[in-house]
Each structure stands twice: as structure tokens, then as C-alpha cells.
Amino acid sequence: MLLTLDNIKDATVRGEKNCLVGQVVVATVNLVEPENPRELKKRIRRGLKNRTADFKIPHKVIVAEDEQFN
Structure with missing residues (x-):
């Protein structure tokens, strides 16, 4: 869904440990x-609020700043 938003060329999403909720979502994007x-x-x-x-x-x-995939 991130790739459908304006100005986002590439994106990866991963989980990161969080002591309060267990895990949070982290997005790395190329603009x-x-x-x-x-x-x-x-x-x-705002772009994802009503979609997920x-x-x-x-x-x-x-x-x-660098490309995430070759």
C-alpha cells in the first residue's frame, strides 16, 4: 500500500521490538x-488510515538515500 502513495519510489516494511506493545511496524522508503x-x-x-x-x-x-533492491 505504501507504493500507491505519492512520492514513494520503493518501500520495505519490518517489525521492530517494542517493550510496550511487543512489536511496531517500521517502514524504510526511497523517495x-x-x-x-x-x-x-x-x-x-493519513494515506493508510482508512485503508488498513x-x-x-x-x-x-x-x-x-540508497536503493533498497538491485
């Missing part, structure tokens, strides 16, 4: 154009 990381996280949350369950929405978003 088409640079974007403010705080605004990007808000935009991703809250626990599936990334808690942390990492912007990667």
Missing part, C-alpha cells in the same frame, strides 16, 4: 523527491 520526514510520516499515516488497521500503519518511517 522520488526530497520531503520533510515529519510531513512524510503524517502523510503516510491501525496496528499495520508504520510507527517509524526511515528515509533511505
